[in-house]
Amino acid sequence: MTEDPEVATRRIARESLDRDDPTGWFENLYAAAAEGEAVVPWDRGTAHQLLVDWISESQPDGTGKTALIVGTGTGWDAELVVDRGYDTTAFDISPTAIETAHRNHPASRAHYIVADLLDPPADWHRAFDLVVEIYTVQALPIHLQPDAIKHVTELVAPGGTLLVIAAARPDNQPDDATHGPPWPLTRAAIQSFTTPDLHLIQLDQVPSPTDPTILRWRAEYLRD
Numbered sequence: 500m501t502e503d504p505e506v507a508t509r510r511i512a513r514e515s516l517d518r519d520d521p522t523g524w525f526e527n528l529y530a531a532a533a534e535g536e537a538v539v540p541w542d543r544g545t546a547h548q549l550l551v552d553w554i555s556e557s558q559p560d561g562t563g564k565t566a567l568i569v570g571t572g573t574g575w576d577a578e579l580v581v582d583r584g585y586d587t588t589a590f591d592i593s594p595t596a597i598e599t600a601h602r603n604h605p606a607s608r609a610h611y612i613v614a615d616l617l618d619p620p621a622d623w624h625r626a627f628d629l630v631v632e633i634y635t636v637q638a639l640p641i642h643l644q645p646d647a648i649k650h651v652t653e654l655v656a657p658g659g660t661l662l663v664i665a666a667a668r669p670d671n672q673p674d675d676a677t678h679g680p681p682w683p684l685t686r687a688a689i690q691s692f693t694t695p696d697l698h699l700i701q702l703d704q705v706p707s708p709t710d711p712t713i714l715r716w717r718a719e720y721l722r723d
Contacts, residue, residue, distance in 0.1 A: 507537040508539070511527045511537060515527060516640070522615070522639070525596070526592065526593040533595055533599065539573075542572055542573050544575065546578065548708035549705070549708065550631065550662070552717075553717065553719070559583055559585075559660075560583065560584060561583040561584035561587075562584045564628035565587075565588070566629040566631065568631050569590070569616060569632040569654075570591055570632070571591050573599045573603050574609065576631060576633060577589035577600070577604075577609045578604055578607060580629065587608070587609040588627070589609050589610065590616075591614075597611050616635060616651070617650060619650055624653055625654070625656050628659045628660070629659060629662070630654045631662050632663045633664040634681065636651065636688075637666055637679075637680075640679065641674045644684070644688060645691065652692055652697055658722060658723075662719055663716065664715060665689070665716045666684065666715060666716075667714040668682075668683035670686055672685075689702065689716050698721055699720050700721050701717075701718070702717075705717060
């Protein structure tokens with residue numbers, strides 16, 4: 500009997516973490532999913548509903564602006580953003596994810612590339628008018644999250660917007676009682692995206708579009 504795909508997903512993550520390779524499981528998971536041997540839990544086949552809602556409410560005009568999608572996966576969020584007129588770059592550490600994004604969206608105007616959030620290209624520093632981070636930081640072990648958050652914030656250009664969507668964790672739930680992946684973010688973690696010139700301008704905690712018993716953060720930040 501073949502392994503249940505959801506069980507395989509958890510096994511792949513745990514094997515990578517046990518090897519002290521906290522980012523290697525992304526490629527292993529996407530590669531297994533491409534063979535039908537696992538599932539990518541966050542691959543919805545459509546843009547994240549909370550991003551859809553933000554686009555609908557904010558009506559951003561990306562004409563003449565740049566956008567970056569962090570941990571793009573198979574590209575659905577990037578396609579929504581590029582349709583708003585942004586010159587959109589979308590990256591993932593997994594080559595298989597990027598290959599799948601190209602297959603899913605063969606006529607896309609987005610630029611899909613392989614890159615590592617923990618070691619981003621130098622020319623991305625404060626280069627993007629819109630940065631979208633959905634579920635990438637929370638997919639990293641808690642001890643890596645502060646470094647990942649710092650890298651995310653340094654991608655936002657002066658006058659630019661950062662949108663973060665993540666699972667919410669109660670502030671009184673200790674780190675050692677949080678067994679991931681994912682490792683949901685506390686309010687303090689969400690607030691740590693702020694810097695002296697990157698301000699939290701809206702923070703919502705809302706039920707997950709797919710499971711109302713799970714809460715999600717939707718946080719919007721603006722750089723001076």
